[in-house]
Amino acid sequence: MAESAETDWVSRFADEVITEAERRAPGKPIVCASGLSPSGPIHLGNLREVMTPHLVADEIRRRGVECVHLLSWDDYDRFRRVPAGVDPSWAEHIGKPLTSVPAPPGSSHANWAEHFKAPMIRALEELGVEYRGISQTDQYTRGAYREQILLAVRERARIDAVLSRYRSKQVEEYFPYKPYCDLCERDLTTVTAYDDATTELAYTCECGFGETVRLAEHDHGKLVWKVDWPMRWAYEGVVFEPSGVDHHSPGSAWIVGGQIVGEVFGGRQPIGPMYAFVGITGMAKMSSSKGDVPTPADALEIMEAPVLRWLYARRKPAQSFKIAFDQEIQRLYDEWDALGRKIAEGQGQPAELAAYRRAVGTAAGPLPATPHPVPYRTLASIADVTTGDAEQTLRILHDLDAIESLDEARPRLDRAQRWIDGHVPADERTRVREEPDEELLDSLGHAERESLRLLSDGLDDWSLESLTTLVYGVPKLQAGLPADAKATPELKAAQRAFFALLYRLLVGRDTGPRLPTLLLSVGADRVRKLVGA
Ligand SMILES: [Zn+2]
Numbered sequence: 001m002a003e004s005a006e007t008d009w010v011s012r013f014a015d016e017v018i019t020e021a022e023r024r025a026p027g028k029p030i031v032c033a034s035g036l037s038p039s040g041p042i043h044l045g046n047l048r049e050v051m052t053p054h055l056v057a058d059e060i061r062r063r064g065v066e067c068v069h070l071l072s073w074d075d076y077d078r079f080r081r082v083p084a085g086v087d088p089s090w091a092e093h094i095g096k097p098l099t100s101v102p103a104p105p106g107s108s109h110a111n112w113a114e115h116f117k118a119p120m121i122r123a124l125e126e127l128g129v130e131y132r133g134i135s136q137t138d139q140y141t142r143g144a145y146r147e148q149i150l151l152a153v154r155e156r157a158r159i160d161a162v163l164s165r166y167r168s169k170q171v172e173e174y175f176p177y178k179p180y181c182d183l184c185e186r187d188l189t190t191v192t193a194y195d196d197a198t199t200e201l202a203y204t205c206e207c208g209f210g211e212t213v214r215l216a217e218h219d220h221g222k223l224v225w226k227v228d229w230p231m232r233w234a235y236e237g238v239v240f241e242p243s244g245v246d247h248h249s250p251g252s253a254w255i256v257g258g259q260i261v262g263e264v265f266g267g268r269q270p271i272g273p274m275y276a277f278v279g280i281t282g283m284a285k286m287s288s289s290k291g292d293v294p295t296p297a298d299a300l301e302i303m304e305a306p307v308l309r310w311l312y313a314r315r316k317p318a319q320s321f322k323i324a325f326d327q328e329i330q331r332l333y334d335e336w337d338a339l340g341r342k343i344a345e346g347q348g349q350p351a352e353l354a355a356y357r358r359a360v361g362t363a364a365g366p367l368p369a370t371p372h373p374v375p376y377r378t379l380a381s382i383a384d385v386t387t388g389d390a391e392q393t394l395r396i397l398h399d400l401d402a403i404e405s406l407d408e409a410r411p412r413l414d415r416a417q418r419w420i421d422g423h424v425p426a427d428e429r430t431r432v433r434e435e436p437d438e439e440l441l442d443s444l445g446h447a448e449r450e451s452l453r454l455l456s457d458g459l460d461d462w463s464l465e466s467l468t469t470l471v472y473g474v475p476k477l478q479a480g481l482p483a484d485a486k487a488t489p490e491l492k493a494a495q496r497a498f499f500a501l502l503y504r505l506l507v508g509r510d511t512g513p514r515l516p517t518l519l520l521s522v523g524a525d526r527v528r529k530l531v532g533a
Pocket of ligand 1: 181182183184185186205206207208209
């Protein structure tokens with residue numbers, strides 16, 4: 001138990017967290033935490049907020065130590081702005097808790113927050129992220145934080161003193177609790193009086209409403225963010241919680257919270273690495289018309305859960321990286337498959353092995369995998385050329401790799417299909433010619449015709465490997481060279497010219513998917529027809 005592997009950043013944090021938890025709360029389950037705001041579509045970049053503690057919590061569980069990963073849904077936060085694409089009339093809800101705002105038109109969900117939580121919950125399930133979700137609306141409205149709220153209000157001068165270390169101008173009368181208006185539900189309220197002895201709190205709202213409530217019984221408001229966060233560290237006993245770089249400037253929530261948690265709530269700040277920005281490439285082009293942001297669900301449309309997990313596991317939180325929705329995803333998959341082969345052969349550095357292990361499964365077991373993982377770029381080419389026709393796809397995969405059922409190639413096949421359909425622009429798609437380009441065929445000289453005849457004769461041996469040998473071999477044969485001849489500049493030029501001719505005849509362009517894959521996808525009969533041999 002609690003044995004250190006010390007092989008990667010996750011192991012090192014797990015060591016640190018276990019040691020710290022034993023010091024702070026011996027014998028209790030270790031608490032790691034994340035927070036997400038369902039104020040709109042949850043951006044793929046925010047997945048790091050969950051994946052970082054997930055990986056650490058998972059490593060702790062793998063060592064047999066009890067650990068809970070709390071995911072706070074900040075759904076009691078105010079609705080700040082109407083995102084693009086939503087009816088501007090939603091502006092009337094600005095200032096209400098996210099759970100009191102109606103869901104966007106057409107949604108089946110009860111409110112705004114639930115609508116945007118739902119796809120994230122599905123994505124986290126697919127990613128194998130085990131967590132305990134906490135609705136801050138539930139917590140506040142059932143009075144879970146009543147003692148903490150009364151304490152914060154009692155200690156408001158002390159909190160104000162902490163905050164004033166970071167601000168230049170003095171605030172008139174600092175109050176750390178913001179009531180939501182009982183009439184209009186918005187937080188356009190001002191606390192006008194508070195009596196520490198009775199906890200009577202008077203507020204007025206911009207809507208004209210005003211009342212006096214007893215804070216000791218009031219469950220319709222919340223602590224301001226810079227007090228709410230450290231309050232929860234203490235309340236939940238959080239030992240590990242990372243945060244984005246934007247929380248770490250002087251006077252920001254993490255810095256201020258680190259002082260408030262001890263000085264007011266008698267708790268301790270978690271171990272909290274700062275994580276770097278995760279960028280996205282190739283998404284804007286395809287989806288900007290929808291006004292959408294890329295979400296984890298969008299990434300899982302085009303890549304399998306283990307590959308997405310791997311992106312987070314292999315890089316330290318402080319390293320930024322990009323998630324590719326463009327051609328780069330094919331290279332990513334090549335790299336992933338190469339790592340898998342290396343590990344299957346018993347090779348690989350300890351850190352590589354650790355990242356791979358964290359990607360393919362969790363303490364609860366392995367994640368679903370594609371039984372017969374054909375290279376992603378091959379599947380993408382097949383999906384491109386066949387436009388997703390299942391029968392053709394099966395024929396090609398059978399010829400290629402003796403695949404008997406498409407399910408053997410799933411879910412990777414579906415991911416590649418969706419990538420082609422959703423993220424490859426129309427002008428980059430491959431259109432195999434229906435009829436031969438007679439004009440081009442008529443213009444060919446003797447040597448070119450001969451090369452096409454040699455190709456056609458060699459098509460009987462129908463595997464990716466033999467087709468590769470064939471397309472590289474035809475120019476060798478024509479030059480009178482043996483099949484294993486070394487490449488010379490002249491030979492390379494002849495091969496390039498031959499490939500360009502084939503692309504023009506098959507797809508009417510100078511380039512296309514890798515030729516052997518293209519030939520396989522097109523099929524021998526159609527290839528023979530299009531090359532006129
Ligand atoms: Zn009001």
